[in-house]
Amino acid sequence: xxxKPWIPARWAPYVFISPxxxxxxxxxxxxxxxxxxxxFHQWDPVAxxxxxxxxxxxxxxxxxxxxxxxxxxxxxxxxxxxxxxxxQHLVALPLxxxxxxxxxxxxxxxxxxxxxxxITSTVAISLVFSSLFSKDFGLVNAAFAALREVPxxxxxxxxxxxxxxQPGYTKWMISAVVFxxxxxxxxxxxxxxxQTIPGDLLEAAQIDGASARQRFLHIVLPLLKPMVFFxxxxxxxGNLQLFEEPFILTGGTGGIDQAGKTAAMHMYxxxxxxxxxxxxxAIAWLLFLMISGATWINKRLLGARA
Amino acid sequence: MRPRILPxxxxxxxxxxxxxxxxxxxxxxxxxxxxDRSAKIAIExxxxxxxxxxxxxTTRAYADHHTAMTTAIATGANLPDVMAVDxxxxxxxxxxxxxxxxxxxxxxxxxxxxxxxxxxxxxxxxAGRRLRALPADIGPGALFYRADxxxxxxxxxxxxxxxxxxxxxxxxxxxxxxxxxxxxSAIDLKDIVIRAxxxxxxxxxxxxxxxxxxxxxxxxxAFTLARAARRAGxxxxxxxxxxxxxxGFRRDRVATQMMGSWLAGHLKNWIAxxxxxxxxxxxxxxxxxxxxxxxxWAIPARAEHKALAWEFIKTLSLDRAQQLEAFKRLDAFxxxxxxxxxxxxxQPIAYLGGQAARLQWxxxxxxxxxxxxxxxxxxxxxxxxAELDQVLEHDKPIAQALADARVAIDxxxxxx
Numbered sequence: 001x002x003x004k005p006w007i008p009a010r011w012a013p014y015v016f017i018s019p020x021x022x023x024x025x026x027x028x029x030x031x032x033x034x035x036x037x038x039x040f041h042q043w044d045p046v047a048x049x050x051x052x053x054x055x056x057x058x059x060x061x062x063x064x065x066x067x068x069x070x071x072x073x074x075x076x077x078x079x080x081x082x083x084x085x086x087x088q089h090l091v092a093l094p095l096x097x098x099x100x101x102x103x104x105x106x107x108x109x110x111x112x113x114x115x116x117x118x119i120t121s122t123v124a125i126s127l128v129f130s131s132l133f134s135k136d137f138g139l140v141n142a143a144f145a146a147l148r149e150v151p152x153x154x155x156x157x158x159x160x161x162x163x164x165x166q167p168g169y170t171k172w173m174i175s176a177v178v179f180x181x182x183x184x185x186x187x188x189x190x191x192x193x194x195q196t197i198p199g200d201l202l203e204a205a206q207i208d209g210a211s212a213r214q215r216f217l218h219i220v221l222p223l224l225k226p227m228v229f230f231x232x233x234x235x236x237x238g239n240l241q242l243f244e245e246p247f248i249l250t251g252g253t254g255g256i257d258q259a260g261k262t263a264a265m266h267m268y269x270x271x272x273x274x275x276x277x278x279x280x281x282a283i284a285w286l287l288f289l290m291i292s293g294a295t296w297i298n299k300r301l302l303g304a305r306a
Numbered sequence: 307m308r309p310r311i312l313p314x315x316x317x318x319x320x321x322x323x324x325x326x327x328x329x330x331x332x333x334x335x336x337x338x339x340x341x342d343r344s345a346k347i348a349i350e351x352x353x354x355x356x357x358x359x360x361x362x363x364t365t366r367a368y369a370d371h372h373t374a375m376t377t378a379i380a381t382g383a384n385l386p387d388v389m390a391v392d393x394x395x396x397x398x399x400x401x402x403x404x405x406x407x408x409x410x411x412x413x414x415x416x417x418x419x420x421x422x423x424x425x426x427x428x429x430x431x432x433a434g435r436r437l438r439a440l441p442a443d444i445g446p447g448a449l450f451y452r453a454d455x456x457x458x459x460x461x462x463x464x465x466x467x468x469x470x471x472x473x474x475x476x477x478x479x480x481x482x483x484x485x486x487x488x489x490x491s492a493i494d495l496k497d498i499v500i501r502a503x504x505x506x507x508x509x510x511x512x513x514x515x516x517x518x519x520x521x522x523x524x525x526x527x528a529f530t531l532a533r534a535a536r537r538a539g540x541x542x543x544x545x546x547x548x549x550x551x552x553x554g555f556r557r558d559r560v561a562t563q564m565m566g567s568w569l570a571g572h573l574k575n576w577i578a579x580x581x582x583x584x585x586x587x588x589x590x591x592x593x594x595x596x597x598x599x600x601x602x603w604a605i606p607a608r609a610e611h612k613a614l615a616w617e618f619i620k621t622l623s624l625d626r627a628q629q630l631e632a633f634k635r636l637d638a639f640x641x642x643x644x645x646x647x648x649x650x651x652x653q654p655i656a657y658l659g660g661q662a663a664r665l666q667w668x669x670x671x672x673x674x675x676x677x678x679x680x681x682x683x684x685x686x687x688x689x690x691x692a693e694l695d696q697v698l699e700h701d702k703p704i705a706q707a708l709a710d711a712r713v714a715i716d717x718x719x720x721x722x
Contacts, residue, residue, distance in 0.1 A: 045380030046402035066717055134550050167699055251545055257695040272373050274685050275398055
């Protein structure tokens, strides 16, 4: 006897795709919607869920007009995003072109070496760089000290060991780590795009007498525009949400004078140190608007014909 | 059909049969290093006294633990029965309602208050005079110094401890004679001075009514001393617990550190084990009395096994043998007065050149006032540190810095 299915057959497709929607609803959509609700409430989580009080737009008003530290953190975030982000692409583009031409069948191995920092644990990287940038015991200052002995080059070196934890250097230190970590990722993106450029185009240009530099500037670069748009968009999103590297390099405090405190770090501190999840949620949404704005500008600049 | 029904029948009968032994209750405990080692000592003794209870200990890194406990209380999910709270987070946790009130029945913890160091219950008492946690260990403040480096510069212990002026003068002398910094960071000076001279019931950043205290004479003196140390070039500008901080001690770059008595254990075990016999402990300069850190145990209001949790906390906080064992194994100075009277305290400490420093720490603990702790202490501390950075790095006038700190505290901490 044929048994009756325990669910109607027309439901089957929905049952099969339901795990995604259940997981997305629980871990994606719910936190998103809850953070919107939270941004209009005052809530110290230690008081439990009953401790929530509706405050309207007060959290947004406070964050925008009275939170000096948020303004400082936003400035730091933009500073680090620009100083670490722009060189990433200026280096990754020609580097991808160079690796693609110069290494033949070793190309993937060399690219892998550049990609390695991207897949290495941020905590491990930051701890290693903390040691490298140590004032008295770090390799960076030791290298400067050694180079001071080299004629001519020595004049360019700082006269004494740099205290990288001083406010004037903190952002440079963080930017250097972020640049080092993500330049390989962008190189891989650009290299994959370069490999899709038809070989006959480059061959024709070569036959016409175009140098490697001219081929890069006039053929490769224009054809890479869609990938540049994509890679810069990822950099904008990643750099404006920068958290782990500055957090570990500055011991979670943002460093002296909060010179290395980013907006994401400030948001974390407001939530978990101050116990003000409402304002932290408002900051999260302001950060979202800022990232959206920067991405829109990027779209206008690079993505118009991409 | 029969072959299919028989196993089901047997399984059903087995389920209905009385158990051969009672099911074990699982008590969950959440802690952070090294306090988890103290819990492990208690778990060892509970294995004998409570064979029907299995204690499951979860250890997370210090900050992660407190973040996890915050979210656990907020959501009610993954709540332990017993949770550790460090002194730095106590204000935040004690002022909220997510923890059991240990003053009320069935706990009645105030009855056992005389058994514990007098200053320990004040910080754990939140809104409505409700006691939210019991102390396990305390950190009487001490000045640790390198006797060999100071001797080389011709500096005596009394030069460090007489008053703050003589402390700074010793720093200048030490730097001139040996090139060694007297202290890791000028912020350390601020941290001790703002805690000095307080009486029972007073708070560091806020008074009992919640009014900010950062423009008081304490803070002016603290900022002035920190600035004097920076201008004298006697601080190494190193943040505590950074790799440079520990390396500074190892490489003889920093000669003193003011902290809780537990620092002796850290120095001996991992910071500078090779310097055994060269370190000493002294009272804080100027007769200051303060406590650094300290660990507490609490029961979440929505914990599953509250009675057992209370039993376990009493073992951790009130059992003399447990307190002494934790002191011996992890240098956790006992909060229990009975444990402080043990002969162990008069034994010499080889790492400190044979000094019987534990007696000195006990004497210091007897002078520590019972301070009022505010839920916004951490916020105020961050703001004050930021303003001190402005003074030290940008020469901002102290009065202006403290006035700005007060405005910022009022703005951030007193919004609701």
